[in-house]
Amino acid sequence: MKLFDVYPINPINIIQGIGSLVYDSAGTEYLDLYGGHAVISIGHTNPHYVKRLEDQLHQIGFYSNSIEIPLQKQLAEKLGHVSGKEDYQLFLCNSGAEANENALKLASFYNGKKKVIAFSGAFHGRTSLAVAVTDNPKIVAPVNETDNVIFVSWNDELALEQAFAANEISSVIIEGIQGVGGIQVAPEGFLQKIRSLCDANNAVFIADSVQCGYGRTGKFFSHDFAGVNADIYTMAKGMGNGFPVGGIIISPKILPAYGMLGTTFGGNHLACAAGLAVLEVMDRDNLMKNAAEVGGYLITELKKFEKVKEVRGRGLMIGIELPAELAHVRKELLFTHHIFTGEAKPNVVRLLPALNLTKAHADRFLEAFATLVK
Numbered sequence: 001m002k003l004f005d006v007y008p009i010n011p012i013n014i015i016q017g018i019g020s021l022v023y024d025s026a027g028t029e030y031l032d033l034y035g036g037h038a039v040i041s042i043g044h045t046n047p048h049y050v051k052r053l054e055d056q057l058h059q060i061g062f063y064s065n066s067i068e069i070p071l072q073k074q075l076a077e078k079l080g081h082v083s084g085k086e087d088y089q090l091f092l093c094n095s096g097a098e099a100n101e102n103a104l105k106l107a108s109f110y111n112g113k114k115k116v117i118a119f120s121g122a123f124h125g126r127t128s129l130a131v132a133v134t135d136n137p138k139i140v141a142p143v144n145e146t147d148n149v150i151f152v153s154w155n156d157e158l159a160l161e162q163a164f165a166a167n168e169i170s171s172v173i174i175e176g177i178q179g180v181g182g183i184q185v186a187p188e189g190f191l192q193k194i195r196s197l198c199d200a201n202n203a204v205f206i207a208d209s210v211q212c213g214y215g216r217t218g219k220f221f222s223h224d225f226a227g228v229n230a231d232i233y234t235m236a237k238g239m240g241n242g243f244p245v246g247g248i249i250i251s252p253k254i255l256p257a258y259g260m261l262g263t264t265f266g267g268n269h270l271a272c273a274a275g276l277a278v279l280e281v282m283d284r285d286n287l288m289k290n291a292a293e294v295g296g297y298l299i300t301e302l303k304k305f306e307k308v309k310e311v312r313g314r315g316l317m318i319g320i321e322l323p324a325e326l327a328h329v330r331k332e333l334l335f336t337h338h339i340f341t342g343e344a345k346p347n348v349v350r351l352l353p354a355l356n357l358t359k360a361h362a363d364r365f366l367e368a369f370a371t372l373v374k
């Protein structure tokens with residue numbers, strides 16, 4: 001059997017990782033400023049994480065949601081503490097798309113309405129409703145097409161108000177910082193406008209925090225910079241540091257009912273152990289502060305390069321927009337300087353490293369970058 005060939009692959013076989021460094025099968029060291037799509041939040045093979053997962057494996061790896069799993073309650077408590085959303089409710093699942101799928105569905109159960117507002121440039125995942133609210137027709141199959149989604153231009157308050165006019169909006173879904181869309185920070189006023197329109201129209205504000213959340217920007221949720229709460233926050237990626245864990249946290253105003261949501265794998269023992277280990281390390285090592293400091297340093301230094309068109313982002317979620325003549329930079333970072341970064345169209349280098357990235361590693365990147373954009 002061969003693999004279903006859907007990914008353009010770099011010819012690199014990574015066999016080991018420690019912190020922000022990874023090593024290929026020939027022993028070459030790479031600096032990882034991408035964390036496999038923003039997933040590695042506390043560093044590769046973090047010792048506390050490895051031990052917690054190993055210990056859990058020796059006890060029990062999985063049982064379904066038909067029994068008590070005290071680890072889930074511990075995770076909810078810790079998450080409430082670290083995120084500051086102590087009165088929210090946690091539902092655990094397995095991926096970002098599944099988190100968004102559940103959030104959109106829950107919103108519709110809550111207010112009985114059908115229409116969803118999403119934004120130009122948005123990416124919310126590849127499952128049916130998640131892909132329908134994603135602004136990329138190429139990945140929407142005919143079966144996913146629906147009249148229930150209204151796309152509004154990014155940061156267009158007037159269009160947003162107009163979309164609400166018919167009072168049939170169930171929810172609004174927005175990333176605090178668009179990731180795939182090229183690291184576009186949602187203006188604080190725009191998030192506040194969404195909050196007030198949702199309040200006025202009994203609609204649910206869904207904060208997609210799959211990529212921009214979990215402490216990456218220096219605050220637990222990047223939407224928090226606007227000083228307003230969303231009704232549902234969706235999470236995945238950094239939540240398990242590589243173990244597939246997703247979840248949504250839900251405002252106390254939305255009440256649960258048996259059978260409303262469900263999953264076989266979500267919230268299993270191993271997933272909870274991974275989730276707890278991540279939060280324990282974040283808390284113990286003050287990683288949100290580190291993300292703000294090292295990220296702030298990188299953004300300041302990157303803005304000094306004349307040839308860079310724009311530097312966008314917050315904390316350790318950074319987009320470096322380059323002119324077309326520097327389109328080769330990302331490839332050279334990888335193959336010449338052995339530094340992993342991400343990309344966004346048309347020509348944005350995306351940095352999404354672990355939250356404990358050191359200043360020394362940031363400098364190693366800046367030096368390599370300088371040789372390429374001089």
Ligand SMILES: Cc1ncc(COP(=O)(O)O)c(C=O)c1O
Nearest residue numbers: 095096097123124125179210211
């Ligand atoms: C903002 C955002 N939402 C949702 C998703 C989908 O997450 P997953 O790939 O875990 O389904 C992603 C993935 O890149 C994302 O960036």
